[in-house]
Amino acid sequence: MFEQTMPLLLSGKFICEVRYPDAYRFLANESNQKDVNAYLARIGRALVMTEQRGAWYAAYERIGADEKRAIKEEFARIKQKVRFLVDFFVKAMRASGMEVFYSRGDKIEAHALMAAIDGNPGLRAEFQAMGNVGRGGATDGKLRGSLDRQLKLLVEDGFLVCVNEEREIYQVTGKIEYLTEIVQFLMTAENIGDDIEEEEAPLPRLL
């Protein structure tokens, strides 16, 4: 299993139970972790786990000038995507009536999500507002098309895996924990509190 796991780590993949169950089970063994770490250490990498312990990935062991440049480039990519990622998952969470944020293994059924969004005009407008993402595909203004593009983009980025193509069922991977760590960092850096409440729409006054 070492041979299968190493290329995944070296190519920057997140190894979680949902996406790479065999590699994840392999890394659950402490002696295997040591083997992998010893290998990675020779090329300046280290095996690390997300804070919620749902996914493994390779990180720089030492930070030199090259690593700093690579980290900044990666952060530039994150800056471009973080708004869409947070918007999508939180809005999908609201649409599905979930009170907790998505975690690894949670399922997203495209049809059910579509029906839930369709039934809520406010959410529909919000999903349409963030609809112009994804490569290709004319933005014809149709919600279904833009939702499909969003899901496809999330699969390409490794946040979702498609577990049933026919029924369009997706499963959230352990990479979602990486996103929550980024958000936590941004909120701390920007001094954003956890207790922001949705403002209620002001009641129209009677004449």
Place this chain on the structure above:
Amino acid sequence: MPNHSDLVITHLNELHKHRQLIAAAYNRGEVDHSDDPDGGRGLHKLNQARILIPYKEGTYRLASSLAKHLDEALRVDRLYSMVGADVADLDRRLPEIADLVAHAIFDGRLDDADRYIDEFDRAVFALSDSVTVALQFLRVLADNRFANVPTYAEKRAQNEFYLGRVESISQALGAIQSSDLLHTLEDTPEGERMCETYRFQIVNHLPQWRAQLLDITAILRDYLFRTRQIELLAKRMRAFELFLKRTPSFVPEEIEVFDDAPAWMRRAAGFSMVAHPCIQNPVQEEVFYDIAMAIPSVRPLINVPPRLGALLPDETELRDDELARAQPWQEALADLLADVGEVPVSALVWKTQRHDLAQLDDDIWLLCLLHEGSLRRKRSADVNFEPITVDTEPLCGNIYVTDLLLSKVR
């Protein structure tokens, strides 16, 4: 007089006879006259046997002791179940019953002593059953993470409640261990019988029970911590999404990368890796051979010379009469246009002079001329088509053309 076991059988038979009524009372919470197939007799019998207790006007509920037994037998989880609530009480009762046994023996009331020892046994069984059932119930709850409630807020509330129950059972077990009832029983006359029951049912199980309790406590505490974290995370993500919504121009600041940067920041960019087979390696020669043999051979392209054909004879030319012929009205129109001068000519009068046009209907003829006039063709550009119409009802929309006067335009 029937003996004790006969009474049990009689009672069970009575329950069996009215099983539908009991099931309805258990499942629905209450029954009334309409539920009794015996027309009320079943309700009366079960009420006498204290199985059904009067509830509201004309309705009955199941006795809580039987409901509890069915819950346990069917493993039905009740929200906020008072699991193990009687453990401490039962534990306090045991020394009291042992004292009653001792007093009865000192007073020479051996029958009473026997009855008290039976009572002691029952109390020990009840204590043992209560702890065992409570631990099983709590373990299931802990393992399935309160799956019977959907919301995390409720899961957390249940978790905290059952942690309290675990704490009280733990205290009761601690009290049992420290009370040293076994030694007290050994000093009591006829204590050996009680000792045996107490040892086999309680003392021997104590270490196992305490270990189970510790496991359950650890799971519940861990899950409580996780539910709090999960709620916090959801709150944080919602807050960030709201912040993004309110500040559409928000773009994260550039980061400063320090040596002790958090793990997520140090995530290494992936290598793009491609591997090529080493065809010089003789070890893999066989594998390469197999792969090569598995590739389907390409057939050489064979250029088949085109087959020479023979020329087909030309098609016979169409005869003149087979070519499209001008319609009679077309010929007539051409003739009329040629005849028209400055003096207006009536189309119908002209037609009557032509005997070869007798077959052509007047209305068709007029329609053809009107059509010709509307086309504004070159051949009829200098011809004026003046329809002669009949007065009709105003606004009826119809124009009745009775004739056409054709004349050359000056």
